[in-house]
Amino acid sequence: AQSVTQLGSHVSVSEGALVLLRCNYSSSVPPYLFWYVQYPNQGLQLLLKYTTGATLVKGINGFEAEFKKSETSFHLTKPSAHMSDAAEYFCAVSDAANFGNEKLTFGTGTRLTIIP
């Protein structure tokens, strides 16, 4: 069974500061990993994904994440926070070895607040 743990349900950073949202996963097979963002009263939007290959992946809005197999982590970072980054962020994992399995297992989310 797969699982995702997001450390910190709420994170606050100052505008211009580094954003770091933590995600650890558990999977018995090589995982596909994702970060999604959700703005109020909206659905989820894909920020970035890791499937295979390069372990540092870049996404939209200046975000990036690094897949570290030894640490089973996929932390999300952004060098300089912007007010528009305030939202809820979800880390998710899928069972890549089970071809055709569209099911994503989500973490509980991290609400990011940006302090002016």
Place this chain on the structure above:
Amino acid sequence: KAGVTQTPRYLIKTRGQQVTLSCSPISGHRSVSWYQQTPGQGLQFLFEYFSETQRNKGNFPGRFSGRQFSNSRSEMNVSTLELGDSALYLCASSLRNRGELFFGEGSRLTVL
């Protein structure tokens, strides 16, 4: 290219009633998944359909059901509504079997 469209966006029902939610995927996407989002339980997988066949099902009671039509549009139904069914129901579609889901804005169900 139009995104995933869910209707209705908001609805209020009373306990014991049933509800049907609709989802139109992105054109060309044949896989449609449904998720329930609540403050307490977070995002939970309901089921996934591909070419009118349910390929995967989450751990929900039989009151929750779904189907997919030949044009890939999908519906989900919840019968005998309970207060705990109040949630945001999210539909997502995908083009390939790699978990890159494209979500709609959701249908917010309130059960009174």
